[in-house]
Amino acid sequence: MPDIGQLREEYINDGLSREQLNASPIEQFRAWFSQAQKAELPEPNAMTLATVDSEGQPWQRIVLLKAYDEKGFVFYTNYESSKSKEIEGNSQVSLHFPWIALSRQVAITGKAEKVSTTESLRYFVSRPFGSRLGAWVSQQSKVISSRNVLEMKLQELKAKFKDGEVPLPSFWGGYRVDPETMEFWQGGANRLHDRFLYKKQIDGDWEIARLSP
Template identity: 50%
Template sequence: MKKEQLQKLREDYSKHSLDESDVAKDPVKQFEKWMEEAINSEVPEPNAMTLASVDHKKKPHARVVLLKGIEDGNFIFYTNYDSAKGEELRQNPNVALCFLWLELERQVRIEGRVEKISDEESEAYFKKRPYKSQLGALASNQSAEVPNRAFLEDAFSELEQKYAEGEVPKPVNWGGYKVIPEGFEFWQGRRSRLHDRIKYVFENGNWIIKRLSP
């Protein structure tokens, strides 16, 4: 692909606007409002979020995970604790999240730190997962190198036979994290690249709302 093809890509956003006087005082409430609008607009996978973390060499890594709950203002997702991201989160709990809803010309950035949720909460969620998703979590040693696809499918088939009847046990190294927010930014696309950017900063026990230049 020639760089000229990318340089010619343009989109003039015009669907919505965002003003300091219109947003909720609590950024979590504002996020829930936008999430609800994304769901009602049938945005595909509206709970998909980019999770960025940093390893022990201060090298950043990013991947998409799924938001599975908002509890007490914290953002919940689940993964394998022994995965690459799990190791990075052990070493450095500071993370960033990014939601992109192109259909609504919106983006939300969240910065904060992670903590594991309780084993009881993780167990309760695991039991609600589809049967094959449970088997997949058990079959996969996430981020570990495997010889081929067949290796994974064979492991899955063995577990499928083993737990054809009865409850699938939650892997001991699988569970949830909560992201405790320390800052938010809501971005709304506008015409002529004069986008709306509203930032929430937590200061002295209160959320302070600021407008940023695009």
């Protein structure tokens, strides 16, 4: 087994130039996201969400990106989970997409805000029956005595909602992260990687800076 200190990949690709960049980071994200899909990366919409708690302690976990546009990046979760409590206390969050097989990463910072109930409902009804039940079953982030608690609750809910009509739980829904900065990182040969940081200006325009790798 090689020493992990010696594990390194040489990134051989065309790099990223300023001319290739879209003036809009959302459009740039769209291009990269579609390339990640074409490359058949596993779960390209899996992103790490970082939040900070009331003591300044950062926490991270993966959530799935379910929609994005100029208004922001949307994920769904339990509104009583640890992450949601952290967002209620401090809405500044960070998202990170690790598209390692393409020698790429995208890092986003911004403010998270709940989406409307209508928007959550629209997404909720599109989920498979099991996922809709799952939202009801889990008191996300709470301590439970055993897995059995979940299995029993699931059976109970299956019986309760056997007609397939599962209502949207009041404690479940989406957050939209309105981006303030977006960094696109492309690995290059000899560790001369390309990094471009988009920063939203007060007038809504995006300023682009090249960062040293």
